[in-house]
Amino acid sequence: MTYLEAINEVLDRLREGTVTTINQTAYSTLISHLVNDAKRQVEDAWDWDAQNTTLTITTAPGVSTYTIVGSGTKQKSISANNITAGNQTKLRAVPMNWIQDQQQLTNVGTAAPVYYAWNGTDGTDSKVELFNTPGAVYTIAFNLNVPQAKLVNATDIIMVPSEAVVMGAYARALAERGEDGALSSSEAYGLYRGILSDRIAIEQSRNEDYSTWVAN
Numbered sequence: 001m002t003y004l005e006a007i008n009e010v011l012d013r014l015r016e017g018t019v020t021t022i023n024q025t026a027y028s029t030l031i032s033h034l035v036n037d038a039k040r041q042v043e044d045a046w047d048w049d050a051q052n053t054t055l056t057i058t059t060a061p062g063v064s065t066y067t068i069v070g071s072g073t074k075q076k077s078i079s080a081n082n083i084t085a086g087n088q089t090k091l092r093a094v095p096m097n098w099i100q101d102q103q104q105l106t107n108v109g110t111a112a113p114v115y116y117a118w119n120g121t122d123g124t125d126s127k128v129e130l131f132n133t134p135g136a137v138y139t140i141a142f143n144l145n146v147p148q149a150k151l152v153n154a155t156d157i158i159m160v161p162s163e164a165v166v167m168g169a170y171a172r173a174l175a176e177r178g179e180d181g182a183l184s185s186s187e188a189y190g191l192y193r194g195i196l197s198d199r200i201a202i203e204q205s206r207n208e209d210y211s212t213w214v215a216n
Helices: 003-013 026-045 096-105 162-177 185-206
Strands: 052-058 065-067 076-082 089-093 115-121 126-131 139-145
Touching (some): 003 026, 026 185, 096 115
Antiparallel strands (some): 052 139, 076 089, 076 139, 115 126
16 A cells, blocks of 8 residues: 555545545545554554565774664564574674673674674664674674554555554544544544554464464
């Protein structure tokens, strides 16, 4: 489902006229914000398969901090691997303060990195700290779960379950507008939670290692 299609589905449920552009009316603009809010909540509820991606960095000798372009600021780690020929090593995620202790309290040499920690952002993407400090050029692959960027264009495709996004936005719209004799916002939110949990259950059945999801 596209961004515009989601907006129009919410408008339909509210018994409002549909639009051909996102900002055609003040109300469609409001609904567009609610769709993005609902998308963000759905994304945060689960590590959706559609958000899995692999991003790589290439190290430089003596440099331990890198920005992972495309990771955003809400990424979740799956795994990290040194894929350079002859140096196939799985990196272990550790707290940043552990790496800081190693850097400050030991004689830091250079070698193939074995550990990594998330170390803030540059405002757009996340930064990672490696230890050991790389002593050569290595290609490190980060397998991540990265939420989709904010929907902007009418043709942007919603990557997470769109029916949950629509129902979440609809519940928010009902709460904003107040009761009008139709479905109450609490009833709509209950339907949203049911749709979301059903879709999570479907994904969980394909990923047996995932834990049970509990609705907030």
